[in-house]
Structures are given as C-alpha cells and as structure tokens.
Amino acid sequence: MLDKGYEPHSVEQKWYEYWEKEGLFAAVEADDRPAFSIVIPPPNVTGVLHMGHALNNTLQDILCRYRRLKGDNVLWMPGTDHAGIATQNVVERQLTAQGQDRHKLGREKFIEAVWQWRTESGSAIINQLKRLGASCDWPRERFTMDEGLSRAVRTVFVRLYEEGLIYRGLYITNWCPRCRTALSDLEVEHEELDGHLYHIRYPFSQGKGGLVVATTRPETMLGDTAVATHPEDPRYRQLPAESVRLPLMDRDIPIIRDDYVDRAFGTGALKVTPAHDPNDFEIGRRHNLPSIKVIDDDGRMGADAGRFQGMDRFACRDAVVAALREQGLLVRMDPHKHGVGHCYRCKSVVEPNLSQQWFVKVKPLAEPAIAAVQSGRTRIVPESWAKTYYDWMFNIKDWCISRQIWWGHQIPAWTCQSCSELIVAMQAPAQCTQCGGSDLVQETDVLDTWFSSALWPFSTMGWPDRTPLLKTFYPTAVLVTGFDILFFWVARMMMMGIHFMGEVPFKDVYVHALVRDEEGKKMSKSKGNVIDPLNVIEVYGTDAFRYTLAAFAAQGRDIKLSEKRVEGYRHFINKLWNAARFALMHLDNGYDRIDTAHLTLPDRWILARLAHTIRQVTAALDEYRFNEAAGAAYQFVWHEFCDWYVEAAKPALYDENHPQEREAARQVLWTVLRDILVLLHPFAPFVTEEIWEKLPGTQGSIMRATFPEPQNTLDAPAFAEAESEMTLVMEIVTAIRTIRGEMNISPAAKLSVTIQAPDAAVRAAIDAHQAIIVNLARLDGLKTDEHGERSPTAATAIVAGMSLQVELKGVIDFAQEVQRLEKELGKLNKDLNAINNKLHNDSFLAKAPPEVVAEVRGKQAVLSEKQGKLNVTVERIRAFVGH
RNA sequence: AGGCACGUAGCUCAGGGGGAGAGCGCUACCCUGACACGGUAGAAGUCCGCGGUUCAAAUCCGCGCGUGCCUACCA
Structure with missing residues (x-):
C-alpha cells in the first residue's frame, strides 16, 4: 500500500x-x-x-x-x-x-x-x-x-586560415575597457540612453568663421583627423578654407567631401575620428586619413590626448565640454537619445577601438547555412524564427574571434622574431618556415568561446x-x-x-520561449525577481516542476512562471499517486490480455479514451507541442480516468457475484494505469518510476518499458458505441447532480429518478447501465418509462431529448424549481434564436456546405425539442400549484 | 528607423472561419469505502478598437491603440 x-x-x-x-x-x-x-x-x-x-x-x-x-x-x-x-x-x-x-x-x-x-x-x-x-x-x-x-x-582554425577564411588585421572593433578585450558585434548590448548632441565650432585655418560639427561623444574630437561634408551640400560647397583648426589640440585637419555624410543630421558637417568610430574608420580609409588613438585600452585618455592624458574617458568628456565652452566654441548642447553599446558580460560602456584582431570571413560560410534552412534540410520550429535567422544571415558581417584574455584556446599562430613571418599551425613550429629562424612567439590572444x-x-x-x-x-x-x-x-x-x-x-x-516572472519581466538578479529552480524542486518536487514547464511551453510565447502554478501541478502528481494507490488495492498481479467478452461500459469507454489520448500525446510530442502533450495527458488522467472511470468501475471491482466482470475490470484498470505511467514518464520521471516498481506485473525500470501504441482492443464501431453510450450515462448523471446542487439536496440523500425514453433501444441502454448511474448519482432507484405519468412533485431536466425526473416528494420548492427551469429556458432561447436566424437566412442555406446546414438543423431540432419539454414542465407546475 | 510577437473569464494562458475553453482564484454544499494536494455543482468574457473579405469572423486581411522583444553605423 x-x-x-x-x-x-x-x-x-x-x-x-x-x-x-x-x-x-x-x-x-x-x-x-x-x-x-x-x-x-x-x-x-x-x-x-x-x-x-x-x-x-x-x-x-x-x-x-x-x-x-x-x-x-x-x-x-x-x-x-x-x-x-x-x-x-x-x-x-x-x-x-x-x-x-x-x-x-x-x-x-x-x-x-x-x-x-x-x-x-x-x-x-x-x-x-x-x-x-x-x-x-x-x-x-x-x-x-x-x-x-x-x-x-x-x-578548424588552421583549415579556415589556409582556406583564406580567417584573417588578421587592424580594424575598429568593440572594445570593453573593463574586460580589456575585443568583443564581437553580438556581444554588445545596445541600450537607448539620454545623452547630448554637442554642436562645436571648428574655426577655419585661414580667414574668419568656421564649421560647426555635431557629436554625441565630444571627447573623441581629440583624435579627429578631418571634418567631412556631403559633396552636394550647397552650404559647404564654397568655403574660405580647405582645413579647420582642431580646437584644444591646435592642429589643422582637412575638410573632406564624402557622401556618407547625412545632410539632414545635425549641421551636415561630420567630425571624423578614424580610431574611435567604425564609420569614421571607413571614411578614413577612403581618404587616407591618419588614425589617432586618444583613448587607451583601459578607458583612460592616452598619450595623444594632449593635456587630457590619464583622465577617465567620461571625466574627459566633461572636461572637453568645459574647455570648449570657455573658449566660446560650444555652440549648442541639445538633449539627445542614442543607442549606447554595453559589454554583455560586465555591462561597461563599450568603446569602438582600433586594434589588431583576428576575423572569420563569414559570408562564404553563411550561404550554405542559409540554403540548408531554405531547402528544409534543417527545419526551424516554430517556423517564424526562420525569418530572424535569415535576416541575420543575409546581413552578416565578419566575426571578430580574438579575445585579449588568457582563459581560452590560445590562437595557434606564431610570429618569427627575425623575419616577421606569421605561421599558423596545429603545433608550435620548431623553426620559421620562411627564414629558418627559431625565435618564434605565439599569439597571446585566445579565441572567442563561441568559436x-x-x-x-x-x-x-x-x-x-x-x-x-x-x-x-x-x-x-x-x-x-x-x-x-x-x-x-x-x-x-x-x-x-x-x-x-x-x-x-x-x-x-x-x-x-524565455521564462519570465509572473509580471512578464525578465528574471534577473538585479531585479530580485528570480525564482530559483532548485528551491522550487525542493518545495514542490521535480515532477511537478517539470510538468509545469512542459504545460506552459506553448510555441512562440514566453512563460510567466509563479510558484502558484507549480503548486497546481503538484496536486496533479499527487492525484496520480492516489489513483495508483486505489488501483493497487485491487491488483495482485499483472495482465497480458483483456477478456473482451466481459467488459463493462466504463471499461470499453476508458480503453477508447486511452487510445485517443495516446494518439494525441504522440502526435504532440512528435511536433514539439509540449503543452498539448502535457495537457492531453493531464485531462485524461484526472478528468477521464479518475473522475469517471475509477468511480464507474467501482461497482464491478467490488462485486463478488460477477467474478468475470470483476476480473475484466481489473485487467482494464491495470492496463490503463500501466499505459498512463509510461505516457507520463517523459514528463514526470520519478513518480512514474516509483509507482511502476509497486505495480504488480512490471519488471525492471520503467525506462525500459515500451511507449504505448493505441491498442485496438475493440473494433472501431465498438469503441464508438462505448463512447456514445458512456456520454449518455455521463449526461444523465451530471443532470441529476446539477439538480441536487441547485435544489440544495444533501449529497447523502438517495434520490429516485424516472426517465421517459420513448426509444426502446435507448431505454434498453439505460436499463443495462442502471447500476452505474445509480452508483454515480447516488440513487435508490432508476426507472425508465416509454411514456409514463409525469410526477408533479419532481424536478425535471431534459437529457438527450428525454425528460428526466428527480422525485422530490415533499421537499420540492415549486417556486425555486420554476425559477431554475426558466433560467435554463433563457439560455436555451438565446441559443435557439441564433440558430433560427441562420436557418432563416437564404444565403446561408444556399452557400454553406450541406453538412454544416444539416448540423445546424440537427441542433435546431434538439434544442427546440428541449425547449418544448421544458415549457410543458413549467406549465404543469404552474397548473399544479394553482390547484 | 525597420522587423517579429502578443492583446480571449479576476489572474495565467490554450484554441483558431460554423454552438466561447482550461488551470488557478471565487461561491455553495460535502471528511461518499484512492485522494480535503480531494469531490459535486455554480457564477463570471462587447475574444483591444474600427473598417473589410465571407452565407458565416474571436479566428483571415487592412488600419489604429497598447504591451513586449529583436535587429540597425545617422555622428
């Protein structure tokens, strides 16, 4: 036990x-x-x-x-x-x-x-x-x-190098001054920050006046080597000089024309700092401008920053602005929002910086990778992510793979100290391949971890x-x-x-998806909203936690997680446990067959539902629809197996007078529980293994079991008949329970019910499953009549076109009963109206598919019959009370 | 600036051209022989707004509003 x-x-x-x-x-x-x-x-x-x-x-x-x-x-x-x-x-x-x-x-x-x-x-x-x-x-x-x-x-490094897909060069890269290393473009996180757009006057070298440039990073002006304007900008076509005097540095820099410049932005004059801006770097290359690096690798101003040397880059910004203002060269300072790059590891502001780095030439590699997804050799699920993948791949830029740190794969490249030859090889070469020299020094950089x-x-x-x-x-x-x-x-x-x-x-x-907190925010230590998975496991158990994650893992949507939800699935795990506890009370051994000749209706029904569930779970898992798989299994275990089957099977399981039915019920109980365990094992591995061990007739670990196939224990028509008959039984039971609830009748009171069933086959079906209904609805008697007299002291429900009467003898409150029925009628009338409107619409009748029209007609018939019967009932009560 | 999601019951979300669903929460009754981590029943929604397509729209299309996220060299 x-x-x-x-x-x-x-x-x-x-x-x-x-x-x-x-x-x-x-x-x-x-x-x-x-x-x-x-x-x-x-x-x-x-x-x-x-x-x-x-x-x-x-x-x-x-x-x-x-x-x-x-x-x-x-x-x-x-x-x-x-x-x-x-x-x-x-x-x-x-x-x-x-x-x-x-x-x-x-x-x-x-x-x-x-x-x-x-x-x-x-x-x-x-x-x-x-x-x-x-x-x-x-x-x-x-x-x-x-x-x-x-x-x-x-x-890989050596082969890519030999294929010309890895190169080394002096380029602008993203530099983290705190980590003191280059970063790839991807490792930079952009964040919109409030800053300023500074308008600064650069006086002409000769004559009066000057050009006003606009910049968000005034400290970089110390490294300016030109000012650029657009070649077709009329404002700057005729200028009194061909160069300007760079303030604070007292150095003449040329005025150049380049169509990169956006005439609409700022003043239309762009300061060019090739050593500290990727675009300026390109402009510098086009115009053969020198690059002057004024910010050092540690984020402080360097030797070429004149009197600002040694100052922190942000302090320097303020100092530069103050100095310019003093000299009357700061024209304006406008509030300005701009994206600022931050290091994804340490969150420092990234500095575009000129340095020698290694790169992978990515385009030739990206093309086949794009084609593989296009052709379907690799399938991205959900498909919407393929677009994101393509967008990035089509616009891909070379990948900076060198990092100026120590922990990592040291780049297998050696430089000859005598002839400067660069040798890339699997092992340290003994001597230079060019000059035979033996003084070879290995590259100190390591590779990007993502490499x-x-x-x-x-x-x-x-x-x-x-x-x-x-x-x-x-x-x-x-x-x-x-x-x-x-x-x-x-x-x-x-x-x-x-x-x-x-x-x-x-x-x-x-x-x-991403897991977020219950308000939909990203979990982060700084926000203090992290839920520690280990803590969740501690409190609720691993299976409950896993089931929660699976149940919420719908494609394309983030998961907002709160512990409350995990608690719900802990209840589910416990429910499974208790269902097994019940089953084990009735099972002494395992079964390898089911005696189909002695199955009761609930037996046949649950086998049909099991087959259905196995199909659902299998199909869902095969397509990564984890939430659907988890949901289907949950629904089946709790609301079909526990709520209905276990309850409905009890009479057979306890009935010593019908040993064959009893045995058949045990076979079904065992089979369904076994399949449930295997079905749930991927989601809840621990509890299923624990029950598996206790379940008679199983050997070894559940991990060695076979995932259930939808068994055709019965033929399809038998399954279908079981489903429809059981549906009828459940509707009858529910109708009686509803009356019990709404009329405030104690759950302990045994009721007497009469069903008027004109159809002999239906009557026979109800009679056949009478015991089940009596048990589930707590009755002391269930009668079926072809027509029969309707008791005036009964509460009525209409089920499947039949009038069902719960005899309430002296306890019925007629006013309450009329009210209850009228509420029901209200709902019915609304539904019926909508349906009648459809059926009175000629274009619906003409254009809708015939099976849809037939379906609507069918519904209309059912509902109006129900309406008729309810009306009669209400009338009868009114007449009775009137006496 | 561009792109992608999302907006359905108090909360969290499924669904997705033909009668609005689940879990949690809420209300009432119940310790009925596996389970109070439970049972039975119930209340609750203009499916963001406005147009369009259609016999039929929560569902498809367009626009708008709102919320997220991603990408981007406008200094």
Whole structure:
C-alpha cells in the first residue's frame, strides 16, 4: 500500500542513482535501432541552474525519454562551456580578494588557477541538472577546453586560415575597457540612453568663421583627423578654407567631401575620428586619413590626448565640454537619445577601438547555412524564427574571434622574431618556415568561446577523428534552445557543421520561449525577481516542476512562471499517486490480455479514451507541442480516468457475484494505469518510476518499458458505441447532480429518478447501465418509462431529448424549481434564436456546405425539442400549484 | 528607423472561419469505502478598437491603440 500522499524527496534521489548505476542513460555507439541524438546547449562552467536551463533541459529530457520508450538508441550528449570572459572574471575576482592579480601571477599560473577553480566548483551545474532528472549520457560529458575539443578547435582554425577564411588585421572593433578585450558585434548590448548632441565650432585655418560639427561623444574630437561634408551640400560647397583648426589640440585637419555624410543630421558637417568610430574608420580609409588613438585600452585618455592624458574617458568628456565652452566654441548642447553599446558580460560602456584582431570571413560560410534552412534540410520550429535567422544571415558581417584574455584556446599562430613571418599551425613550429629562424612567439590572444561552441555537435563526438559515434549520431535529431542564442550559437554551428562535416548539424531546431516572472519581466538578479529552480524542486518536487514547464511551453510565447502554478501541478502528481494507490488495492498481479467478452461500459469507454489520448500525446510530442502533450495527458488522467472511470468501475471491482466482470475490470484498470505511467514518464520521471516498481506485473525500470501504441482492443464501431453510450450515462448523471446542487439536496440523500425514453433501444441502454448511474448519482432507484405519468412533485431536466425526473416528494420548492427551469429556458432561447436566424437566412442555406446546414438543423431540432419539454414542465407546475 | 510577437473569464494562458475553453482564484454544499494536494455543482468574457473579405469572423486581411522583444553605423 502506498503512502497517503506522494513525497518526492527520497524517491527522486533513489531513482536517479539507480538509473545512473544501471546505465539507463547510455547510448550505444553502433546499434540496429534508430538513432536519436541531442547535444546539450553547454551551460557555462561558472553557471548555476536558472529557469532558462530548467526549461531547456526539461524539454530535452522529455524528448530523450520519449524516444527511448519509443525504442530509439538515444544519445544525449552533455557538457559545459569554458566561458572565457565570464570565467576569467570570476577567478580574477577571487584573486583580487586574496590581494593577488593575474599579471603578478603570470599567464601559466593563472591558467592553473582557473583549472583548479573548475575542478573545485565548476561542476555545480551538472549536479543541478541531475536534480532536474536530466537523463544525459554522463560518462561522455565534455568540456570545451578538453584536449579533444581543443584539437578540434586548432584543426578548424588552421583549415579556415589556409582556406583564406580567417584573417588578421587592424580594424575598429568593440572594445570593453573593463574586460580589456575585443568583443564581437553580438556581444554588445545596445541600450537607448539620454545623452547630448554637442554642436562645436571648428574655426577655419585661414580667414574668419568656421564649421560647426555635431557629436554625441565630444571627447573623441581629440583624435579627429578631418571634418567631412556631403559633396552636394550647397552650404559647404564654397568655403574660405580647405582645413579647420582642431580646437584644444591646435592642429589643422582637412575638410573632406564624402557622401556618407547625412545632410539632414545635425549641421551636415561630420567630425571624423578614424580610431574611435567604425564609420569614421571607413571614411578614413577612403581618404587616407591618419588614425589617432586618444583613448587607451583601459578607458583612460592616452598619450595623444594632449593635456587630457590619464583622465577617465567620461571625466574627459566633461572636461572637453568645459574647455570648449570657455573658449566660446560650444555652440549648442541639445538633449539627445542614442543607442549606447554595453559589454554583455560586465555591462561597461563599450568603446569602438582600433586594434589588431583576428576575423572569420563569414559570408562564404553563411550561404550554405542559409540554403540548408531554405531547402528544409534543417527545419526551424516554430517556423517564424526562420525569418530572424535569415535576416541575420543575409546581413552578416565578419566575426571578430580574438579575445585579449588568457582563459581560452590560445590562437595557434606564431610570429618569427627575425623575419616577421606569421605561421599558423596545429603545433608550435620548431623553426620559421620562411627564414629558418627559431625565435618564434605565439599569439597571446585566445579565441572567442563561441568559436569552440560552434563545433560542439561534432567535436563532442570525437571529430576530427572519424569515430563510430559520429557515424551513428551525426547529424543530431534536434537542437533545443532559446532564441537568445540563435545567432551566437545556432547559426555558427550551422556554418561550421556544414563546412567541416559536409552535413547540417541538426535536422530540427526547436526554439523555445524565455521564462519570465509572473509580471512578464525578465528574471534577473538585479531585479530580485528570480525564482530559483532548485528551491522550487525542493518545495514542490521535480515532477511537478517539470510538468509545469512542459504545460506552459506553448510555441512562440514566453512563460510567466509563479510558484502558484507549480503548486497546481503538484496536486496533479499527487492525484496520480492516489489513483495508483486505489488501483493497487485491487491488483495482485499483472495482465497480458483483456477478456473482451466481459467488459463493462466504463471499461470499453476508458480503453477508447486511452487510445485517443495516446494518439494525441504522440502526435504532440512528435511536433514539439509540449503543452498539448502535457495537457492531453493531464485531462485524461484526472478528468477521464479518475473522475469517471475509477468511480464507474467501482461497482464491478467490488462485486463478488460477477467474478468475470470483476476480473475484466481489473485487467482494464491495470492496463490503463500501466499505459498512463509510461505516457507520463517523459514528463514526470520519478513518480512514474516509483509507482511502476509497486505495480504488480512490471519488471525492471520503467525506462525500459515500451511507449504505448493505441491498442485496438475493440473494433472501431465498438469503441464508438462505448463512447456514445458512456456520454449518455455521463449526461444523465451530471443532470441529476446539477439538480441536487441547485435544489440544495444533501449529497447523502438517495434520490429516485424516472426517465421517459420513448426509444426502446435507448431505454434498453439505460436499463443495462442502471447500476452505474445509480452508483454515480447516488440513487435508490432508476426507472425508465416509454411514456409514463409525469410526477408533479419532481424536478425535471431534459437529457438527450428525454425528460428526466428527480422525485422530490415533499421537499420540492415549486417556486425555486420554476425559477431554475426558466433560467435554463433563457439560455436555451438565446441559443435557439441564433440558430433560427441562420436557418432563416437564404444565403446561408444556399452557400454553406450541406453538412454544416444539416448540423445546424440537427441542433435546431434538439434544442427546440428541449425547449418544448421544458415549457410543458413549467406549465404543469404552474397548473399544479394553482390547484 | 525597420522587423517579429502578443492583446480571449479576476489572474495565467490554450484554441483558431460554423454552438466561447482550461488551470488557478471565487461561491455553495460535502471528511461518499484512492485522494480535503480531494469531490459535486455554480457564477463570471462587447475574444483591444474600427473598417473589410465571407452565407458565416474571436479566428483571415487592412488600419489604429497598447504591451513586449529583436535587429540597425545617422555622428
């Protein structure tokens, strides 16, 4: 006998350990079964499990467990990401706390410290994934800094370099002065901020007057090397001079003409700072302008900033503005909103900065990646995300892959100190390929973490070796991910996968929602609105939490999560537990067949509903409609199995006089419960395993069970008949209960009911299932009459065209009964009006499909019959009371 | 500036050309032999607004309003 309520804690731990110990998550390298593989989006080693991880991994686990039950050879490849900047930041903070810093420590010692940190605290998130029930093939766990993956990274780098798809050069990139590294365009978060548009006068070098330029970043003027106007701007065609005197720096800079300049913006005169603005950089190249870098890599003003040297860039802005104002050169200062880039790791304001960096030429890689989605070799689900993918891919720009940090894959490039030859190779070369010199210095930069993540689907499977694992599991079946890393990760995996494997990395990409708080805001530590998934698991249990996530994972909509909702699904898990508790009281052994000759109506009905539910859940999971799958199973378990079947089957289960029916009911109860457990297992793995163990007739783990197929225990007409007869029974029961409720009759009172059923077949059906109705509606008698006298002291309901009378003898309150019936009539009249209007509309009759017209006519007949009967009833009561 | 979602019961959301749905909450009654983490019944919505297409629109189209998000080099 099970406990009265489900207690998740001990159960979860017990079963997870068992599954791992038994190797139930293990993929088989080579196998006859269909292969199904997923690579996990590797969480950062620095990470702790948040709601995004919880949702992402719950969905993957549902798919993996489902496919295993379906008989597939499943590989769920786990691992973590070395998260270059984030991890380096964490360890640096630690050093700072110890009064250390990485420069004092030196590169080698620092890297050692990071590895040590990873050993000590880097796998916290893996254990948290286990609490979630994630059925990853853990012995295969990988890390982007593993030796194997590092070899993959070097291989890719060298090959892309040799193919001319990686180059090095001096360009403007996004620079984070706090992290002291370049960032890719994607790693910059733009935020609209209130700033100012400063109008500054640059006096002509000769003669009077000058040009007024407009800028949002006046401190960059110190590095100006030109002023540009549009070639066709009449205001600036004729000027007294060809150069202006740059204020504060006292340097002449040329006035140039370039059609990049927008005549409508500001004054139509643009200051040009090639070292600190990407557009100015381009203009500078076109006009051979010098680049003067005035802001150093630490965000302070540099040696070329004149008297402002050493000043912080923001302090310098104020100082420059003050100085200009003093000299009467600040013409205007208008409030101005503009997008300011911030580092996605540390939120510092990013500085466009000129530096030597490495880039991937992306266009040639992007084209096949676009084609793969267009041709359907990779399918993006929901499809609307494909557009976002295309938009980005079509406008893609080269990818800056070098980072000026230490933690990461050091770029495999060496420079000869004697002849400056650049050598890119898998291993450190012994001597220079050009001059034979042996003084070679390796590039100190490391690669963007996403560079190694881009290889994840094949590097984790052993590439560049041609492993059996790759042969069996690449391409993977589906990638499950949030849209926030569609560009960062998915697009880049597509490019790399196609380029190096010759085949897309995944057949499907399922893009899921973001988890937000109950007000729809993004969860963030600073807002203090985060819900810790581990805390939720602690309070409500993993199964309830997972079920909640699945039930709310509708495609294309964010999930607003509150604990209240998880509580609701905890009730569901408990309901399942108690249904099993009931079933186990009646089951001593398992069954491999059902005695169809002795099935009662509820037996046949629940088998029909079960088959229907299996189809629904299967279809929904096959199309990543997790919420529908979870919803269909929930509805079936609670509102069909528990609410109706278990109650309706009780008479048969307790009836010792009909052993064959009793046995048949047990067979059905066992079969339906078994299928429910397997059906629910992907969503609620722990409770289903626990019940499975207790259920007689099951062997081993539920993970080795077979996902139910819609069984044709009965033929289709028998199923259909069972559904319609049971529907009639349920309608009758509900009608009686409604009268009981509305007439305030105690649930304990046994009632006597008469149904006037002119149709002999219907009468026979009701008579046949009398016991069920009597039991469910708590009656002491149910009679059917062909016509019969209508009792004046009964409350009436119309069910399926029949008049149903609940005898209330002395207790009936006639006024109340009339009121009740009139309310019912009111509703009916409204419906009937709408239908009659339709039927009086000639164009409806002419143009609507005949089956629709027939349907409406059918409804009309049913409703008007009901209306007639209710009217008669009301009249009769009035007449009776009048006596 | 462009793009993409979304606006349905008090709350959170499914649905999606032919009778408005669920969960939670609310009201009433009930510890009925699995379950009070429960049962039975009930109340509750101009499906954001305005036009259009259609025999028929919550559903399709257009416009507007509102709310999110993403992308973007106008200094």
